[in-house]
Amino acid sequence: MPMNLTDWLGDNPWALWLTLAVLLGVAEILSMDFVLIMIAIGAVAAAVVAALLPSELWWLQILVAAGVSIGMLVLARPTLMRHVNQLPGYRSSTDKMVGSSGVATSDITGAGGEIKVDGQTWTARVYTPETVISKGTEIEVYEIDGAIAVVYPKYGELPTP
DSSP: OOOOHHHHHHHOHHHHHHHHHHHHHHHHHHHOSSSHHHHHHHHHHHHHHHHHSOGGGHHHHHHHHHHHHHHIIIIIHHHHHHHHHTSTTOOOHHHHHTTOEEEESSOBOSSOEEEEETTEEEEEEESSTTOOBOTTOEEEEEEEETTEEEEEESSSOOOOO
16 A cells, blocks of 8 residues: 555654755745744754654654754844844845835824835934925935934935934
8 A cells, every 4th residue: 555645744754844944944035034044943953853763752843943943043143143234235124225215105294204115104204304295295215213214305405404
């Protein structure tokens, strides 16, 4: 009697862990957050446990996967991110927003307003407090102040504060 795939996978849980690791690795390529790759490393560790120990120890596989994943996220990821952020030419997503164009989705004053840049909605305030930017006006991002975009009207001179 031939063995079907589900029976084979039940007898070889390491293959499930490796499949999960590969899928997480592919997803990491799309996200580039260095989170999914850390979880994938945990899945590889669980695959090693599954290959070396009997499949009845499934709880140990899960424990190893969780422990290694958490360890990688807590210990390795911060160091990796620090190195990546120090690479020449690296710009964070907020740094890349400076100079970007968008549209005011509400009136923007010194107290606040809302803009849309590259399909993302941001809280914004004007560069000069006495200026009011009307809804629908094209804007340009001058700087990012925390989570608030500081903007000015795209067409016209940059006002002095």
